Amino acid sequence: MAVQGVIDRYRPLLNIPDHTQTVTLLEGSTPLIPIPRIAEELGKGCKAWVKFEGLNPTGSFKDRGMTVAISEAVGRGAKAVICASTGNTAASAAAYAARSGLRAIVLIPKGKVAAGKLAGAVAYGADVYQIDGSFDDALSLVVEISNRTPIALVNSLNPYRLEGQKTAAFEICDELGFSPDWLCLPVGNAGNISAYWMGFKEYYELKGIPRPHILGVQAEGAAPLVLGHPVEHPETVATAIRIGKPARGEQAIEAAEESKGRIIAVSDDEILAAQRKLAASGIWVELASAAGLAGLIHEINAGRFDASGKRITIVCTGHGMKDPDIIASSMPAPRLIPAKSDALEEAIMGSAK
Amino acid sequence: MAVQGVIDRYRPLLNIPDHTQTVTLLEGSTPLIPIPRIAEELGKGCKAWVKFEGLNPTGSFKDRGMTVAISEAVGRGAKAVICASTGNTAASAAAYAARSGLRAIVLIPKGKVAAGKLAGAVAYGADVYQIDGSFDDALSLVVEISNRTPIALVNSLNPYRLEGQKTAAFEICDELGFSPDWLCLPVGNAGNISAYWMGFKEYYELKGIPRPHILGVQAEGAAPLVLGHPVEHPETVATAIRIGKPARGEQAIEAAEESKGRIIAVSDDEILAAQRKLAASGIWVELASAAGLAGLIHEINAGRFDASGKRITIVCTGHGMKDPDIIASSMPAPRLIPAKSDALEEAIMGSAK
Numbered sequence: 001m002a003v004q005g006v007i008d009r010y011r012p013l014l015n016i017p018d019h020t021q022t023v024t025l026l027e028g029s030t031p032l033i034p035i036p037r038i039a040e041e042l043g044k045g046c047k048a049w050v051k052f053e054g055l056n057p058t059g060s061f062k063d064r065g066m067t068v069a070i071s072e073a074v075g076r077g078a079k080a081v082i083c084a085s086t087g088n089t090a091a092s093a094a095a096y097a098a099r100s101g102l103r104a105i106v107l108i109p110k111g112k113v114a115a116g117k118l119a120g121a122v123a124y125g126a127d128v129y130q131i132d133g134s135f136d137d138a139l140s141l142v143v144e145i146s147n148r149t150p151i152a153l154v155n156s157l158n159p160y161r162l163e164g165q166k167t168a169a170f171e172i173c174d175e176l177g178f179s180p181d182w183l184c185l186p187v188g189n190a191g192n193i194s195a196y197w198m199g200f201k202e203y204y205e206l207k208g209i210p211r212p213h214i215l216g217v218q219a220e221g222a223a224p225l226v227l228g229h230p231v232e233h234p235e236t237v238a239t240a241i242r243i244g245k246p247a248r249g250e251q252a253i254e255a256a257e258e259s260k261g262r263i264i265a266v267s268d269d270e271i272l273a274a275q276r277k278l279a280a281s282g283i284w285v286e287l288a289s290a291a292g293l294a295g296l297i298h299e300i301n302a303g304r305f306d307a308s309g310k311r312i313t314i315v316c317t318g319h320g321m322k323d324p325d326i327i328a329s330s331m332p333a334p335r336l337i338p339a340k341s342d343a344l345e346e347a348i349m350g351s352a353k
Numbered sequence: 354m355a356v357q358g359v360i361d362r363y364r365p366l367l368n369i370p371d372h373t374q375t376v377t378l379l380e381g382s383t384p385l386i387p388i389p390r391i392a393e394e395l396g397k398g399c400k401a402w403v404k405f406e407g408l409n410p411t412g413s414f415k416d417r418g419m420t421v422a423i424s425e426a427v428g429r430g431a432k433a434v435i436c437a438s439t440g441n442t443a444a445s446a447a448a449y450a451a452r453s454g455l456r457a458i459v460l461i462p463k464g465k466v467a468a469g470k471l472a473g474a475v476a477y478g479a480d481v482y483q484i485d486g487s488f489d490d491a492l493s494l495v496v497e498i499s500n501r502t503p504i505a506l507v508n509s510l511n512p513y514r515l516e517g518q519k520t521a522a523f524e525i526c527d528e529l530g531f532s533p534d535w536l537c538l539p540v541g542n543a544g545n546i547s548a549y550w551m552g553f554k555e556y557y558e559l560k561g562i563p564r565p566h567i568l569g570v571q572a573e574g575a576a577p578l579v580l581g582h583p584v585e586h587p588e589t590v591a592t593a594i595r596i597g598k599p600a601r602g603e604q605a606i607e608a609a610e611e612s613k614g615r616i617i618a619v620s621d622d623e624i625l626a627a628q629r630k631l632a633a634s635g636i637w638v639e640l641a642s643a644a645g646l647a648g649l650i651h652e653i654n655a656g657r658f659d660a661s662g663k664r665i666t667i668v669c670t671g672h673g674m675k676d677p678d679i680i681a682s683s684m685p686a687p688r689l690i691p692a693k694s695d696a697l698e699e700a701i702m703g704s705a706k
Contacts, residue, residue, distance in 0.1 A: 003384045003528070025635050026384035031356045031410075033379055037454075055408050057384075057635070059674050080701075099635030101390075105701055110689060115681035123637045123673055123680045125629075129700060133692030144694045151701070175356070276478075282378050282410070282452030284476045320476055321412050321674035327476045328468035336463060339486030341497045347482060348433075348458055348504070 003029055006064050006167040007071060013170065013202065014163045016068060019075035023100040027056045027063035028167055032175050032313070035281050038293070042300060043307030049180070050283055051172055054319030058120060060240075060286070061192060061317045062092035064168060065161030070096035072160045073152035080105060080151045084138035087240055088318055090128075091120030093154045098124045105151065107131050107138040116325055117239070136245065156191035156247050165192055169199025172313055173209050180212045185315035186291035187216035187225060187263060188241030190252035192317065197255035212313070214261035216252060217295030219288075223265035225249055237268045237326065240288035240318060270294040275320075284320030292316070356382055359417050359520040360424060366523065366555065367516045369421060372428035376453040380409045380416035381520055385528050385666070388634050391646070395653060396660030402533070403636055404525060407672030411473060413593075413639070414545060414670045415445035417521060418514030423449040425513045426505035433458060433504045437491035440593055441671055443481075444473030446507045451477045458504065460484050460491040469678055470592070489598065509544035509600050518545055522552025525666055526562050533565045538668035539644035540569040540578060540616060541594030543605035545670065550608035565666070567614035569605060570648030572641075576618035578602055590621045590679065593641035593671060623647040628673075637673030645669070 005024030007014065032049045039048035053061035070093070073081055080103040083093045090106040097104035104126040108118070110133065121128060131138045139155065146153035154161070173179045179200060187193050193216045200211045218226055219236030224244055231244035246252065256263045271287055274294035278285055292314045299305035320327070337343050358377030360367065385402045392401035406414035423446070426434055433456040436446045443459040450457035457479040461471070463486060474481060484491045492508065499506035507514070526532045532553060540546050546569045553564045571579055572589030577597055584597035599605065609616045624640055627647035631638055645667045652658035673680070690696050 003382065026386055026405075029356065029382075031379035033410075052379075052410070055410065057386075057405070057408065058637070059672065095632075095635040095637065098633050107697075108687060115684060116677050118684065118687075119677035119680040120637065120674070122684050123632050123677075124635065125633055127701075128687040129697070130687040130689040131692050131697075132689055137692040141692060141694055141697055145697060145701075148694070149698070279448075279476050280451050280478055282448040282477065284411070284448065284473065319412065319674065321473070321672065324469050324472035324476075324677075327472040331468060331471065331475050334461060334471075334481040334483040336483040336485060339484050339490040339494060341494055341501070344460075344482065344484075344494055344498060345502070348480075348498075 005067055006164055007067055010167050010170055014068065016072060016160055016163055017075065020071045021075040023071045023074055023096055024067050025057035025063065025095060025099060027067050028171065030055045032172060033283060038277060038281055042296065042312070043310065045309040046307040046312065048312045048314060050278065051168060051313055051315045052283060053168065053315065053317050054285055054289065058091045058095045059319040059322050060088040060092065061165065061168065062088045065164040066092040066096045066154065068160040068164035069154045069158045070100055070102065073154070074100045074102065078150055078152040079103065081154045082142045082146060082151045083155045084135060084142045086114065087117045088322065089155065090126060091124065094121040094124035094126035103127065105129070107142055109133060109135045109138050116323065156189050162191060162195040162198060165195030166199030166202070169196045170203060173203050179209050180311045180313040182215055182310060182312045183212045183315065184215040184217065184292035184296045184312065186241050186288045186317060187218050187252055188243040188246065188288065190225065190246035190248035193255050194248045194251035197259060211259060214255055214259040215295055215299070216256055216263035217291040218263065218265045219271060219291065220265045220267050225252055225263045226265045238271050238288035238291060239323070240286060241291060264295050264299065266291060266294040266298045270298055278316065283316065285316040286318035286320055286322040287326060289316040289318050358420055359517055360420055363520050363523055367421065369425060369513055369516055370428065373424045374428040376424045376427055376449055377420050378410035378416065378448060378452060380420050381524065383408045385525060386636060391630060391634055395649065395665070396663065398662040399660040399665065401665045401667060403631065404521060404666055404668045405636060406521065406668065406670050407638055407642065411444045411448045412672040412675050413441040413445065414518065414521065415441045418517040419445040419449045419507065421513040421517035422507045422511045423453055423455065426507070427453045427455065431503055431505040432456065434507045435495045435499055435504045436508045437488060437495045439467065440470045441675065442508065443479060444477065447474040447477035447479035456480065458482070460495055462486060462488045462491050469676065509542050515544060515548040515551060518548030519552030519555070522549045523556060526556050532562050533664045533666040535568055535663060535665045536565045536668065537568040537570065537645035537649045537665065539594050539641045539670060540571050540605055541596045541599065541641065543578065543599035543601035546608050547601045547604035550612060564612060567608055567612040568648055568652070569609055569616040570644040571616065571618045572624060572644065573618045573620050578605055578616045579618040591624050591641035591644060592676070593639060594644060617648050617652065619644060619647040619651045623651055631669065636669065638669040639671035639673055639675040640679060642669040642671050
């Protein structure tokens, strides 16, 4: 069967205007990868899966929402789109804008530019501007300019982004034939947790499929929803969730409460350990993407979560290739050995378990 | 329908031993993305698709073959696998070895180590050794040691790699409902062109589906199959096809001849231009992956190829995220503007077409 993008696959379930003209890179339909070894560690009889959103066209879950946002913008005649972002949103916006022949404008806050993170947006041909201010300043500017001009806003304030992102919840239910008991995922700007909860609620209403509890996970240094107040200078290695004032904070808290789940925070070390654990099962994810598993393990270790017999889906939002520097920078130089088989054998056997 | 890996999806068509124990990350089933704007440029009535293999779990087509090679190795009791590689093969081998609990050993030639390229293999936990010699020395060593020890060889000399890789040809036919008139793809070690041709021939025998002509494309500085002799010091920006002595050279030439296609060479500039052209349609691929399109355009420009009315599939073997440095290193610093909407508007409008 042909791979479809999320609009074609779920159009009747998406609350989008009739003028929408589908622009797709065949995003979605990402694999739900069983992780039996990790599940066994989590609890007796536990079943766990990773929804690997890093296998979307630009390497992150953002593509699900961007296909809808850009399709709507194209349908109403927009000639350009704009967003404030230094990472995944920028790459996704640039790709879908390019796909449809629209201009993509990306604002980034002033400061050291992480070239690797911007490479995606630049590769897809976005116009990038550095704003002499903070990320919030950049965001205010894109909102203002999109109100005054025909340039379409594609930051996550755009409601169509969530319409696209909720399709991941549909896919999980469609593939499993049920919904998991728990869904664990990172929480940064909080659009994704809100979108998943929308999706699960809609499938409950439409098909009677029970809704999962949701465990949202922030990084300790960027945990406004756990602290109950904005964080002025968020800090975490998990850059994709380094956000102090989430755009969808209230919706996220509602999702956690309604689902009888919760939002918690974990340390950078816990996130790094979870990234390694996933990679040891063959799944290399962006650091922020490891927060879901890190949170689950955190709760189990604290005695607040019994995973026994549970069915758990862990959402991994981006591919590890998004940020190879975190690996490369701590990588020891490989050991140099002579080009002789006995030397190689000795080296290999010497370091065997 | 659940996403399956290539072994489960095509098992009856794979020539693999009964002892094979499936190790999968749900590779394959990659999207076949229509590229109508590019097709229009190629020729009147031309239809073209990109088979985007960069959306495999580790970001390249290597996963199709690696799932089979590792599954076979696990089934016969191997405890470790070994390969010589600095890039995609190493990452894929490391991921599938991790997935199955096997040790992965990667040999790289001595010299400056491109950290970004190695990050994947290291992230998945491979043991990396630098060999005091060339890539060919490293390859000789892995062959020798896999003959003398129970360490399984997973370089492309392993025949099961091709069994997995041929499934991409099956997928193209299954999704289109026919086979394309032409298939264009990069040729480095020449395993992939050989595997595609195997796949198309088998579908022809099984289902009577006509076989495509194959256009294999090498980089000018690494074009042994065009020159007719090995290249001692291959040079090209497209690192994934920087190979002077292809392991499957004879099979590749056979594929080109039998299919009434050909193998040609293109310049690095042509490859870079094709990468930009694909990105301008929303598909960011690794440089080597752009060789297929570069070759097609090269032939059209030379008057040797009429794309009018043709149905053409272009295989893009790896994701652009595999090598962001090529973008990042030539990226100008983004223009700094004040955090004021009039300044932003002026900047944006000033540079509009």
